[in-house]
Structure formats: C-alpha cells, structure tokens
Amino acid sequence: MTEQKWEDFYCDEVLSGKTQVEIVVETEHCLAFYHTRPYYEVHFIVIPKKHILSFLTVSNEEAEILSDVLQVVKQVASKLEKDYGACTISTNIGNYQSNKHMHWHVHFGAKVRDEQGRLLHDHQAK
Ligand SMILES: [Zn+2]
Numbered sequence: 001m002t003e004q005k006w007e008d009f010y011c012d013e014v015l016s017g018k019t020q021v022e023i024v025v026e027t028e029h030c031l032a033f034y035h036t037r038p039y040y041e042v043h044f045i046v047i048p049k050k051h052i053l054s055f056l057t058v059s060n061e062e063a064e065i066l067s068d069v070l071q072v073v074k075q076v077a078s079k080l081e082k083d084y085g086a087c088t089i090s091t092n093i094g095n096y097q098s099n100k101h102m103h104w105h106v107h108f109g110a111k112v113r114d115e116q117g118r119l120l121h122d123h124q125a126k
C-alpha cells in the first residue's frame with residue numbers, strides 16, 4: 001500500500017477539520033499536534049494556521065506568525081526534553097517538502113517507519 005501524497009494536507013485536511021488531530025498546543029496563529037502517521041516514537045507537527053508555503057517564503061508581514069510558530073516549537077521541544085531527555089527539530093525545504101504548507105517536526109526516539117511510510121517491525125508508534 002502506498003501512502004497518499006497530499007499537496008497541502010494541513011489546509012485541506014487538518015485546518016479544515018476533515019481529519020481530526022490530537023492537539024498538544026493551540027495559539028492564535030498556530031497549532032501543534034501528534035503526527036497522524038508518526039515516523040518516530042513521539043512525533044509532533046507544528047503548523048501556522050495561515051497558509052505559508054515554507055520557512056523560506058515567510059514574508060515580513062508574517063514575522064509575527066513565524067515567531068509564534070517558533071515559540072510553540074520551543075514549548076513542544078521543551079516538553080520532550082523534560083519527558084524523555086532529548087528531541088530533534090526540523091523543517092523541510094524544496095523537494096524534501098512533500099507537503100506544501102510550512103510544518104515543523106519535533107520528535108523523540110527511534111524511527112518507526114521507513115521512507116515509504118511502512119511501519120517498521122520492531123517499533124510501535126505511540
Ligand atoms: Zn496550506
């Protein structure tokens with residue numbers, strides 16, 4: 001089975017409410033929630049509520065939104081550090097970005113899926 005590819009999963013599914021997500025933090029400008037198909041043992045996604053293509057396309061007018069997103073990334077990352085002692089923060093650009101809406105990954109633990117999105121045998125996603 002192949003993973004369905006979305007041009008903009010976040011606007012089309014998450015922000016529209018079509019796909020329910022488990023929200024961790026919500027602010028005026030952004031949303032942090034558990035990844036619907038986690039790649040790591042604990043995997044959060046942080047997105048702006050406004051459509052912004054990527055970290056590289058943030059305009060001066062959107063500086064406040066980016067600042068809010070980064071504050072929430074910080075909040076979620078500090079929760080992982082507190083609970084597990086570590087985490088990784090990343091955002092993809094260009095061809096690495098399968099989903100054309102800026103999103104930040106904040107995750108801890110072993111990888112639980114391969115690049116094709118298949119669950120690895122030894123790990124169970126939380
Ligand atoms: Zn979008």
